[in-house]
Amino acid sequence: MSVVCLVNGIAGAALDPLDRGLQYGDGVFRTLRLENGKPRWWEEQLAKLAADAARLAIACPEASLWQSDLANLAGRLSGGVIKLLLTRGSGARGYRPPDAATATRILIHDPTPPVSDTWPAEGLNARICDLRMSVQPHLAGIKHLNRLENVLARAEWNTPEIHEGLLLDAEGHVVSGVMSNLFVWRDGRLLTPSLEQCGVAGVARARLLRRATAAGIAVQETRIGLDEVLAAEEIMLSNSLIGLRRVSRLGERAWPKPVISPQLASLLDA
Amino acid sequence: MSVVCLVNGIAGAALDPLDRGLQYGDGVFRTLRLENGKPRWWEEQLAKLAADAARLAIACPEASLWQSDLANLAGRLSGGVIKLLLTRGSGARGYRPPDAATATRILIHDPTPPVSDTWPAEGLNARICDLRMSVQPHLAGIKHLNRLENVLARAEWNTPEIHEGLLLDAEGHVVSGVMSNLFVWRDGRLLTPSLEQCGVAGVARARLLRRATAAGIAVQETRIGLDEVLAAEEIMLSNSLIGLRRVSRLGERAWPKPVISPQLASLLDA
Numbered sequence A, B: 001m002s003v004v005c006l007v008n009g010i011a012g013a014a015l016d017p018l019d020r021g022l023q024y025g026d027g028v029f030r031t032l033r034l035e036n037g038k039p040r041w042w043e044e045q046l047a048k049l050a051a052d053a054a055r056l057a058i059a060c061p062e063a064s065l066w067q068s069d070l071a072n073l074a075g076r077l078s079g080g081v082i083k084l085l086l087t088r089g090s091g092a093r094g095y096r097p098p099d100a101a102t103a104t105r106i107l108i109h110d111p112t113p114p115v116s117d118t119w120p121a122e123g124l125n126a127r128i129c130d131l132r133m134s135v136q137p138h139l140a141g142i143k144h145l146n147r148l149e150n151v152l153a154r155a156e157w158n159t160p161e162i163h164e165g166l167l168l169d170a171e172g173h174v175v176s177g178v179m180s181n182l183f184v185w186r187d188g189r190l191l192t193p194s195l196e197q198c199g200v201a202g203v204a205r206a207r208l209l210r211r212a213t214a215a216g217i218a219v220q221e222t223r224i225g226l227d228e229v230l231a232a233e234e235i236m237l238s239n240s241l242i243g244l245r246r247v248s249r250l251g252e253r254a255w256p257k258p259v260i261s262p263q264l265a266s267l268l269d270a
Helices: A020-024 A042-055 A063-072 A148-154 A203-214 A226-230 A261-269 B020-024 B042-055 B063-072 B148-154 B203-214 B226-230 B261-269
Strands: A004-007 A027-035 A081-087 A104-110 A124-133 A164-169 A174-177 A181-186 A189-193 A218-222 A234-239 A243-250 B004-007 B027-035 B081-087 B104-110 B124-133 B164-169 B174-177 B181-186 B189-193 B218-222 B234-239 B243-250
Touching (some): A020 A081, A020 B020, A020 B081, A020 B148, A042 A081, A042 A203, A063 A104, A148 A164, A148 B020, A164 A226, A174 A189, A174 A226, A181 A203, A181 A226, A203 A218, A203 A234, A203 A243, A203 A261, A234 A261, A243 A261, B027 B042, B042 B063, B042 B081, B063 B104, B124 B148, B148 B164, B164 B226, B174 B189, B174 B226, B181 B203, B181 B226, B203 B218, B203 B243, B234 B261
Parallel strands (some): A124 A164, A124 A243, A189 A218, B124 B243, B189 B218
Antiparallel strands (some): A004 A104, A027 A081, A081 A104, A164 A174, A174 A181, A181 A234, A234 A243, B004 B104, B027 B081, B164 B174, B174 B181, B181 B234
């Protein structure tokens, strides 16, 4: 089974090379895991897509359109990954957003299971990336299509034994993983980097913050230095493909045993 | 006459929605002006495209391929704008650049004359953008496809009386215009913002720096504060579409008469 792309609902339709998604990265996206033929956390993903699009003043199609795209692929959705992309569409030359652009809606189904499915259950092996994330409050938190920093950071290593890289900002605060959000457990509190200056605020992250709070766990979005990460009792990574996974090694620092991660992973998945 | 796109040399060919140019903005581009049926500064543009691609480790096609694309459009190139895009191509899911990606080469001819052709000869009207450019040395200077900051900055105004916006970085240094580079004339010296932290280093800018130096004019790439811009004897903007144009007004500050811009524009165009 190969990858299928629906462009505005039509399988195999061409993308206009003038689309602003290509020209400027002028759009947003989501990555979803399929479970039992259904994309996990579908409503939350659509809500975040719409919220991200709104921050860029891109009109997000009704949920029913995405739902109808998904229905068109029913039968082949036994597993793999769904990606939703939404661009501002095509328009006249130049950076200025067209007054009346029609957004381009793309749904991609890739039947290949996430590579993270083969990662060890006992914990992930992470490294610190050299690249420092830039600060841009206007784009912080949004999963937009300007992802060259992630590409360059991910290109820093090419060994399958390393699963993820941690990203710091120019001031040395920890932002996230290249493709995941970070959680730190210390003194009975769950900390995660605040993402008001840079980084992507994932659906798994929001979901875990909400559910941990509801379960009576003290939760805080804050600035976190690398020293605080190294001093943590446990650190964990989250995204929509991996759920929540503990890190067992970050460079020289090892965390041999789980502390809170099994409980938090259950909260996230419940 | 309508817009024509050649994708890997083929007119009207579809762009793969999985192309990393769309997925991540993983690519570079150039915008060229047509003059007498030929793209202006062609060799310099191709050299800068290749240099930008090299910084992202994208293999740039031979100049002969771009030349052949151009030859295929001969006859319709009486005017308008050529845009060259080069992406890393398609590949497996994920940020990591594929080991053996084939770059996607796109040439677009838009017969519409640049809107800047209608701008007043006596000088441009500029404003200061609210958005502050982020700092990323790994991407600074490159004309890459991650241009959301430019899109957001350009969306700040919608009045044709304002021709360009000046971009500052978070520290308040002037970077460039939204779609142009900035030059400042003061005390017999030509200054332009150094672009080691952010911004795009245009071909017109490089060409003017080189030619002004050769003409015995003192030239300096340096950090420039907004106060220095306002205190300048003349300020000018450059890009491949407008060449070099003086600014006659920046907010409240007016520069009623040209000082050095006619001489510099001649140097650039010679």
